[in-house]
Amino acid sequence: MERTKIIIDTDIGDDIDDALAIAFALESPELDVLGITTVFRNVTARAKIAVRLLEQAGRADIPVYAGVGRPILNQADVDEIPNQYDEERDGGASGFGTNGIDFIIETVMKSDGAITLVPIGPLTNIAIAILKEPALRSKVKEIVLMGGCFYSHLSEWNIRCDPEAARVVFESGIPIRAVGLDVTVQCVLTQADVDRLMTSPKRSAAYLPDLLARWRKVTDHHPMLHDPLAVCAVFDDRLLEFQQDEIVVETQGEFTRGQTYNRSALYWRGGADRSVIRAAKRVDADAFLQLYMDRVCR
Helix, strand or coil: CCCEEEEEEECCCCCCHHHHHHHHHHCCCCEEEEEEEECCCCHHHHHHHHHHHHHHCCCCCCCEEECCCCCCCCCCCCCCCCCCCCHHHHCCCCCCECCHHHHHHHHHHCCCCCEEEEECCCCHHHHHHHHHCCCHHHHCCEEEEECCCCCCCCCCHHHHHCHHHHHHHHCCCCCEEEECHHHHCCCECCHHHHHHHHCCCCHHHCCHHHHHHHHHCCCCCCCECHHHHHHHHHHCHHHEEEEECCEEECCCCCCCCCCEEEHHHHHCCCCHHHCCEEEEEEECHHHHHHHHHHHHHC
């Protein structure tokens, strides 16, 4: 099987779905994870969590790089500790790089043009990499991201954290498949699913019980598989229906900053047929949940 080469860009450590997405990627034979970069706020703590997850999964061969913690314009506390970070367990993690932007650029530019970027956090790292090396626009195979809400008016977290970065990425000309809240909120684990994750025999899931327990201390809802669904879209979009649209990111509105819009619908103009952006509109949630649990728990 020819595997799709990917770089995962993540804000692991806050919501649990980033860790769940990485475990899913490790259990997907269709994917070859070349590296993981961290983004937003305390990227060093996030990198340490990623290192520990990979070590526990037996995949310490996958490099981890801390990226950029500050958005292009928005404010962010780069010293804030993610809720899943534990100093005793994660503090001593080492062996990760501190130049995530350069890692993305160098890995893609040295490739044969077959690398897919999978950002599942704010898009700061990806945007800065594009601005620093414009040749990425023609070198990246595809961007498959989790972010946005395209067919209802909500400001989704990953876009809202850095709207300027999102705008750079969406206007880059790189082919994009965007998996937003329109579909991800339909993919929710049950308590029975969480119980299975806590006792999964899979080595890729070895660190999930610790991270789930830490996350459960600050939340009262079951995990939504926002980020795992984006990972799934890289290799199997049969579970997702995508619609080609001309997407824009609002960066100026007092109340709408960070929202994503279909410009063709807004201005009654043709443009979707020329767009390189496809947004997920429907998902077979039951089939995806079954796939996820089969891979990470069996």
